[in-house]
Amino acid sequence: MSLSGEVEVTLGTFDQRLHLDVADGEVVAVLGPNGSGKTTLLRALAGLQPLSGGRIVLDGVVLDDPVANVLIPPEHRACGMVFQDYLLFPHLTAVANVAFGPRNRGVAKGEATRQAVEWLDRVGLADKALAKPRQLSGGEAQRVALARAMATDPRLLLLDEPMAALDAGLRGSLRHQLRHLLRSFGGSCVMVTHDPLDAAAIADRLVIIEAGRLVQQGTLEEVTTRPRTGYVAKLMGLNLIRGRAYGTGLILDGGTILETVGPSIGEMLAVIAPRDIALYLAPPGGSPRNTWSTRVAEVHLMGDRARVLLGDPIPVTAEITAVAMAELGLTDGAPVWASVKATQIDVYPAD
């Protein structure tokens, strides 16, 4: 176990309490809505935000433990960070930015520059060594920031939204590069993101935090198939329903009952993929066990697909083809029949 963090931070009305362990060579992606405390978590690990409780241990060294009165300042932690917006020093060249860390750790100027050039070469930017940050593109700045963070030979690497400032077109190839670079890094890595695609492409494990609490963690597959909160389900593009199961029936909050494959009992979560919900203008016949009448709340067109948000009694999103939407003539407020097969509702315990 490389990083072991029991992170407790109180900032005004915001309060964070979560446990995070990261193994050597593991990349953990932290996802969460705005204000959930993702950056606060990184700042606490980097020592830029002292803990109010708990304990952070990296490679057996206690970095922060308010009870024992231990607090290693940021400049003495073996921890590299890629900040949001990268924060390259604007008055220094790319190579001087990268050499900044080694210089502070006592490496002589010539040697630090040599190491920095090597790092820039590793991220494919040897020819930009003498460029100032304002002359770099977003993708180049990201890689210089990465080289700068890794040049200090950290045991813990923290990435704060490394992709957020990049054009959508660039993201694919940079994701690939970042993944490649992180594979060669032996320490622990924590990457904050709000994009599940970045998390899926780069990280080994996903950790989801909401309002300063860890709500779910696991591999991408675990998180995708068994979301535990509405935020996670929405992130993965799924409908999440909470209810109480009796045998094969799932009783929802409003009293509506969904037929599932079951049998199960107790507080349950159920996931329905939007494309498994079918829409009709008249009550459908045939096999679907769950059929209900509702109204269209909102329609979003996404390419050749349309996402139709339905109103009460079961506020879920259905995904149909744009052609089907045109044929059904669906607009906001239109009455519609929805149906879903019992076999397409995945039910699992809520706790």
Next chain:
Amino acid sequence: MATVTVAFLAVPLIGLLTKASWSTLWSDLTNPVAVDALKLSLICSAWATGLSLVFGVPLAWVLARTEFPGRNLVRAMTILPMVLPPVVGGVALLLAFGRDGILGRPLYDWFGVQFTFSTAGAVLAETFVAMPFLIITVEAALRSLDGRFEDAAANLGAGRWTTFRRVSLPMIAPSLVAGTALTWARALGEFGATITFAGDIQGRTQTLPLAVYLALQENEHVAVALSLALLAVSIVVLVSLRGRWLGAIRP
């Protein structure tokens, strides 16, 4: 209204230029009194600027980056000399550093240091009046500097001093230059505090503005010539800062 204002500001300058006796300008500027005053002004203002940098920049950093009780009081005190009539500043300095002053007496008794009627006194007076310009310029620049750059430096192993020297200071360099120029210009023009505290001795405490004032009563064209020299300096300072101020006015 605007025309009147412009005229009000411009006419005195035009007066200065038209009244100048251009033919004797060089001899006026090179007479011993003027040369002494010029030399002394350059020396004193350079010292005052240097002292302001050495003592003002750390205070600006403390005001911008740390929290402590009474910080606003300290800030008010550092800015006070800007709004205080310089003569009052001179009197205050006299009471503190004069030979009978709170600090002046022990300094004189123990070390034989005397500020009044000495060049050191003129430097002290100029520093007192000019340093606030440096402090508020640098503090404002440090405040507007994104503190996360300092976090990044700390993350890269830089202690406070290295962070300040290698990151904060270079990043606020334009403001530092502007503040230094302002401070120097203010020190160069200092009159009230200097004459009150340090006196008016040629070659020792008689800086340019004092020489101008004295010359005006005996030898008007010398006063005008020295004023022109000071005006030229002011214009040079203004032009060198145009990127900051004149530029800032443009939309």
